[in-house]
Amino acid sequence: MSAERVARGDARRDLMDIAIDCFARYGFQATSIDRIAKAAGLTKGALYYHFKDKEALLFAAVTKRLSQFERRVVTDLAAVPDPATALREVARVCLDHATKSNHRRMIVTLMVEAIDTNPRLAAEFRAMMHRFRMFLKRIVQRGQDSGQFRADIAAGVAAEVFTGAIMGAEIQYYQDPRTFNLAATITAFIEQFINWLSAPAPGSPRPLRAHRAAEQRSRRKSS
Template sequence: MSPKIVDRNEKRKQIGFVALKHFAKYGFSASSMSRIANAAGVGKGTMYEYFSSKEELINFSLTLYVEQIEQKVASLIAGIPNPKTRLRNYLHEVIQAIKNDPYTMGVLLAVFKKLVSDSQDTEHTALLRGMFQSARTAIYNMIIEGVDKGIFRPEARQSAQSIAFNMIAFIDGLWLHALADPRAFDLTAQANDYLDRLFYSITPGPKQIDN
C-alpha cells in the first residue's frame, strides 16, 4: 500500500484552526502544544514538524484567522465599484463576520492580553500587530481609490494610513465594549455613525451626513 501523501500546508491550517479554539477558550498561556496536538489528532512530535514553537503556532493561527475573515469579506464587496460604498460595506461585513464567529471574542481577548503581557517583547508584539496588516491595507487602498476618483478630498491621501489604523482600532474597541455590555448599543448603528462622520470629513463639496 502506498503511503498517504500529506498536504503540509493544509495540515498546518487544520492544526491552526484547532489551536484557535484552544486560544479562545483557555488563552495563550494555558494552551499547551500537547493539548493542541491531542485535539488535532497528531502526536506532540508531529506538532513540532509543523511549528517550531508555540509562539510560531500562535502567530500562524492568528494570521490564519484574520485572513479567513478578510477573504470572505473581500468576495462579498468585490463587485462594488464605488469605493465609498465599498468601504461602508467592508466595515459592516467585517463586523458581521466577527459577530457570526463563535470564537471571536475569546480570540480577541487573548490577543489583547498577550499584547499587554508581552509589551516589552518587541518581536512578538510586532508579529501579533502585523496580523491586521491586510485589513489596514484594504482600507488604505479604498481611501486612495476614492481620492483618485474625486470621491474623497485630495487631503485624504495623506491621512489614508491614519484612517486605516483608526478604523481597525474602532472595530477592536467596539467589540470590547460590546463584550462588557452587549445591550449598551447597536453595533450596526455605531458603525454607520462612525462612517458618516468619517465621510463628512473627507468628502468634498457641501457637507451632508449620509443616510
C-alpha cells in the same frame, strides 16, 4: 471519550478550532495544552503529534484566521468600485467576524497579549495591522482621486481612525456582549466616517479649521 470527536474529521482541524476558541477567550498563556487536548477528546501527546509546539499551534491558528479574514475582505471587495460602499463592506465583514465567530476576537485578544510578550507574534500582528491600514488607505485615496472624498484629509490617518474605531467597538462588545450593541455602534461610526470623508456640497465654503491645516501638513510629510 474519543467517541465524542467527529468521525474521520482531521483531529488536526478539531484541535485548531478548539485552540482558536480558547485563545479568543483566554489568550495564549492562559490556555493550557491540556485544556485544548481534552476539549478535542484527545491527549496531550496527540496534540504534540500534530503540532511541534504550543507556539506552532498558535501560529497555525493565527495564520488560518488571518488569511481567512484577509481573503474574505479582499474577495468581498474586489467587485466593489465605490469607495464608500467598500468601506461599508469592510465594516460589515468585521461585524460579521466579530459576532458570528471568534475570528476577530482571537486576533484582538492575542494582539494585545503579544505586544510585549511574544515578539514574533507581535511582529506578525504589526504587519497584519499595517496591511489592513494600507488596504483602507488605498480605498480612501481612490475616493479622493475620484473626487468623491475630500482631498484635505490624510488617507493614512483616516485608515487609522477607521481601524481603531472598529477594534475599539469590538472590544467593548467582547467585554459585554449582552448589553453592547456592536452593530449599532459600527453602523453609526461608518456613516459618520463616510460623511466626514465626503466632500462638502459643491459651492459651499470649505469649512476650514485651524487644525485641519495641521493635518494637512502631517500628511504631506508622510507621503
